[in-house]
Amino acid sequence: MHDLTPITALGGTNARVETIGAVTCSEVPDVALASVTARLGKESQTRTAVKKIIKADAPDVSRFDGGDVLAFWAGPEQWMLEAPFDSHEDIAARVKSVCKTNASVVEQTDAWARFDISGAEVLAVMELLCNANSRAMDVGACTRSSVHHLGCFVLRRAPEMFSIYGPRASAGSLLHAIITAMHTVA
């Protein structure tokens, strides 16, 4: 019997939280992810399936929507589904059972590291971090852009709160970039 210790993307046993000045960056490890990509000619069926899963219309370009299970636009006819890990550890299997052969579903849970950045100066931090026009993004907007040369998803969840999904293997580098930007703004 293996005796394995679960660790976060940064290697800790607890999620890391850093507050510098008026901005807080929190590692968010308890998320399950799966990507959904419509197969050729099955775009409308896939949209219907996504709608069934998130109980809202499949998000349009650069948007996210949903509740407990949330979908964000990742590319043409392509979405990432996000849900609490505790209740949706098997997210890919569940999504596949709804999409069937209309879409390709890929488990993404351990491919990404999520950081939530919040606070009064969050926009100044986001401006230093990436090209995305974060001030023009309203709540419900998302985009994929590069942060510190890493392809990341950026979601504006609240006026003063952004989520950044970056490649998990580069979580340390991504955190370094975020912390550096936070120090600059503080």
Place this chain on the structure above:
Amino acid sequence: MIINHPLLGPRDSAEFVYLGDANLIERPDPEAETAAREFYEYAYLRDNPAGEHRELWFHEAGDRSWLVVTRNTLTHEISDVQMARDVARSKGRSK
């Protein structure tokens, strides 16, 4: 240089990777009798225009779509940007 992505709007060219001539979309029919000659031309022969050039760009740090960008190689002015899949479909491909 800014590329006006058809779905995402203006994006910095640093988010993209350049592949080359948009004619790479026009892969010859491997079953054709003249396939050897056509593949030779497809793989090796390129125009190198001083002026308007249609080329493929990949939005690597973005939504990872392929674009056909019409760019003037003398001025870097970009006159047209389309999704590569729309270009291919308009030619009866990927149906």
